[in-house]
Amino acid sequence: MTTIYDIAKKTGFSITTVSRALNNYTDVSKTTKKIILDAVTEMGYYPNSSARSLTTKKSWTLGVIFVEDLGIGMKHPFFSAVIESFKQNAEAQGYDIIFLSRNVGGEEKSYLDHASHRGVDGIIIMCSDHKDKEVQQLIESPFPTVVVDLHSDQSSVVYSDNFRGSMLAVDHLVELGHRNIAHIKGHDTTYAGLERLRGFRAAMEKHSLSIPSSYIVDGGFFSVDGGYLAMKELLQLNEHRPTAVFVAGDNMALGALKACKESGITVPDDLSIVGFDDIEVGQHITPTLTTIHQDTDLIGKKASEVLIQQINTRSNEYAAVTIPVKLIVRESTKAIS
Incomplete structure (x- = not known):
C-alpha cells in the first residue's frame, strides 16, 4: 500500500x-x-x-444547512443547482459534505449542536429567511461559514447581483416601449425578494415611471402558486392594467403564465413577462421565458473556495462575493404597439 x-x-x-x-x-x-x-x-x-x-487537525467534512419556507427542499431548482456545484468543488478539494438538520440521534437540537456533534470544518448556509434565529446563532459561532443568497456582516457571503438584475429587467421592458410595469415580489423575509424589489423601484425611478400601489403584489416564497395568485390579482385591475410584469422568480413566473392562459390573456401579445433565475424549464415552455440568468455553477464554486480558504487560513476576515447576472431574452416579452 x-x-x-x-x-x-x-x-x-x-x-x-x-x-x-x-x-x-x-x-x-x-x-x-x-x-x-x-x-x-x-x-x-x-x-x-x-x-x-x-x-x-481537520475532519475534512463540510456541513450544509438548507432552510426554505416552501417545504419542497432540494426540489427547488436554484438551491439544488448551487448545492450540486458546491459539492463538486468541495469534493475536488478532498472534502465530504453532510446535511445538518435540527435532529441529532432522534433528539431535537440546534444547528450549532449538530455542527459541533459532527465536528465539521465549516458550513455553507442557504436560508430563505434572513432573520432565522438559529442561523444567526450559527453565523455568530466560531465555525467558518459562508452564506448564499443572504447578506451578513458576520460571515462570508456569496450572492447574485439581485439589484442589478431587476434594473436589467425593467430596462428591457422600457426599451420595448412599456411604461405600465408591475412587479410580483418575493416575500419580505427573503434577501433576494427585498433586493429585487429595491432594484425594481430604482429602475422605475430612473425612467421617471410611477408605481401605483396596486402594481406591487406579494408572490410569497417564490412558488408557482404564489405567482399564480399574484397574477390573478393584477389581472383584476379594471383601469390602467399593466402591459408588462417583472416577476421576482421563475417559479412564480410559471404560475403567472398559467393565470394569464386561464384568463384569456396572451403572452406576449397582451402582456409581457420577465422572470428571474433562468431555471431550465423556462427554455421549454410556451412562450419561452425572458429572464435574468443566475450563474448557479459559479455561486457554488465561489462558495466552496471562500469557505475552504477561510478554513485553511483560520482567518476571521470575511469575503463578500457578488456574482454578475445577465438578461436572457426569449419569447415572453414583446415591443408594445
Missing part, C-alpha cells in the same frame, strides 16, 4: 511539503503541487481519512 512517505521519496519533496500540497495549503507552488498530485495518481495513493484528520 502506497504511503505518504513513498510519495515524498518519489518526488524528492519533504513529507511536510507533500502533506501541505495534498491538503491544499496556499504556500505550496502550483508546479510543486502538480508534481506531487501526478505522483499520487501514478502510484494510486489514497490517504486514510482517520490518519489525515490526526495529521491536519
Whole structure:
C-alpha cells in the first residue's frame, strides 16, 4: 500500500511539503503541487481519512444547512443547482459534505449542536429567511461559514447581483416601449425578494415611471402558486392594467403564465413577462421565458473556495462575493404597439 512517505521519496519533496500540497495549503507552488498530485495518481495513493484528520487537525467534512419556507427542499431548482456545484468543488478539494438538520440521534437540537456533534470544518448556509434565529446563532459561532443568497456582516457571503438584475429587467421592458410595469415580489423575509424589489423601484425611478400601489403584489416564497395568485390579482385591475410584469422568480413566473392562459390573456401579445433565475424549464415552455440568468455553477464554486480558504487560513476576515447576472431574452416579452 502506497504511503505518504513513498510519495515524498518519489518526488524528492519533504513529507511536510507533500502533506501541505495534498491538503491544499496556499504556500505550496502550483508546479510543486502538480508534481506531487501526478505522483499520487501514478502510484494510486489514497490517504486514510482517520490518519489525515490526526495529521491536519481537520475532519475534512463540510456541513450544509438548507432552510426554505416552501417545504419542497432540494426540489427547488436554484438551491439544488448551487448545492450540486458546491459539492463538486468541495469534493475536488478532498472534502465530504453532510446535511445538518435540527435532529441529532432522534433528539431535537440546534444547528450549532449538530455542527459541533459532527465536528465539521465549516458550513455553507442557504436560508430563505434572513432573520432565522438559529442561523444567526450559527453565523455568530466560531465555525467558518459562508452564506448564499443572504447578506451578513458576520460571515462570508456569496450572492447574485439581485439589484442589478431587476434594473436589467425593467430596462428591457422600457426599451420595448412599456411604461405600465408591475412587479410580483418575493416575500419580505427573503434577501433576494427585498433586493429585487429595491432594484425594481430604482429602475422605475430612473425612467421617471410611477408605481401605483396596486402594481406591487406579494408572490410569497417564490412558488408557482404564489405567482399564480399574484397574477390573478393584477389581472383584476379594471383601469390602467399593466402591459408588462417583472416577476421576482421563475417559479412564480410559471404560475403567472398559467393565470394569464386561464384568463384569456396572451403572452406576449397582451402582456409581457420577465422572470428571474433562468431555471431550465423556462427554455421549454410556451412562450419561452425572458429572464435574468443566475450563474448557479459559479455561486457554488465561489462558495466552496471562500469557505475552504477561510478554513485553511483560520482567518476571521470575511469575503463578500457578488456574482454578475445577465438578461436572457426569449419569447415572453414583446415591443408594445
